[in-house]
Amino acid sequence: FTSGKLKGMFGTVEIVADKMVNYLNEQLAEGDVKEFEMKHVMGTYAIDVIASLFFGLEINSFLEPNNEILNVSRKVNEPTFGSVVRGTCQFLYPSLEKLFIRMGWREQAPNMMRQIVQRTIKMREEQNISRKDMLQLLMQLRNKGEISADDNDWSAKAGNDASKPMSIETIASNLFLFYVAGFETTASGISFTAFELAQQPAALEKVQRDVKQALEKHDNKFTYEAIQDMKYLELCLMETTRKYPGLPILNRQCTRDYPLPDSNLVIKEGTPIIISLFGLHRDANYFPDPMLWQPERFVNQNYDPVAYMPFGAGPRHCIAQR
Ligand code: HEM
Structure with a gap:
């Protein structure tokens, strides 16, 4: 890849x-x-x-x-x-x-x-x-x-x-x-992405302009390089994978006993863990107005990057992220 x-x-x-x-x-x-x-x-x-x-x-x-x-x-x-x-x-x-x-x-x-x-x-x-x-x-x-x-x-x-x-x-x-x-x-x-764009004419117009400009820059040829220049389109896809994560959960296994901060609970080594991406990505603490589909939030830094994991995290993250 x-x-x-x-x-x-x-x-x-x-x-x-x-x-x-x-x-x-x-x-x-x-x-x-x-x-x-x-x-x-x-x-x-x-x-x-x-x-x-x-x-x-x-x-x-x-x-x-x-x-x-x-x-x-x-x-x-x-x-x-x-x-x-x-x-x-x-x-x-x-x-x-x-x-x-x-x-x-x-x-x-x-x-x-x-x-x-x-x-x-x-x-x-x-x-x-x-x-x-x-x-x-x-x-x-x-x-x-x-x-x-x-x-x-x-x-x-x-x-x-x-x-x-x-x-x-x-x-x-x-x-x-x-x-x-x-x-x-x-x-x-x-x-x-199409579903959200269909409801947001301003964003649709913006993404059409973005694609058109990128193509013009590349002699109207649809190439790998032209896609790299479709910046707003990328923001749209980022926001879609935020609001509608392709996988709603991540799976992990606890590798050593982990005392949960501020509690008496300990997650024992070997415990299977399910992390809700859906829950994280729609939590207003990390993404203000989570039900709004706003590609601009990634430009305005209006989110907590640590909570954004549409392709997972660490050595087993999705190979297709790029
Ligand atoms: C928008 C599209 C996609 C999304 C949102 C997505 C999301 C994810 C997520 C969340 C994981 C789990 C990562 C983790 O546990 O840290 C994953 C794993 C994986 N994905 Fe994707 N994926 C997408 C497309 C694809 C495609 C097109 C392929 C095929 C080429 C692919 C291949 C894989 C594989 C092989 C893994 C397992 C990696 C491992 O366990 O080492 N994904 N993906």
């Missing part, structure tokens, strides 16, 4: 963004008015970015709503009794997971994803295909033992002493984690 790697993958994301814009243009004639369910539009966009960037699949879910990756995604999010029980246990009693596996209780979606990853890796290796995406970086790590510091080097061709320290299983489970962590968070982050 260095700037160089992100820059390299930018074109891959842009192709998906173009598909979304084409879809919206087709739905909406010039000057026309139509209602859209933004969560659906942005969820479709997010799944296509994930399919392309993580799994190396070029799909268009706007036009083909029954493609392979959408079917897996529906399976993951299916709220069956079994999936709710298992999901809750994975969070609250993770040790039960081993028992479930021993009992032969297989989850379908991770298996389906594993097959997609296996198939794509095989195809890329056999046909010597290199593509600028996350799968390629993980293949590089598997085949060469490290990810190249040279941002132009995306080759994953194994050397002579190819010991392959990383299994396909590990690649597939990392990509599955990226999917789980990145799908809903991205889709809801953009949707909530």
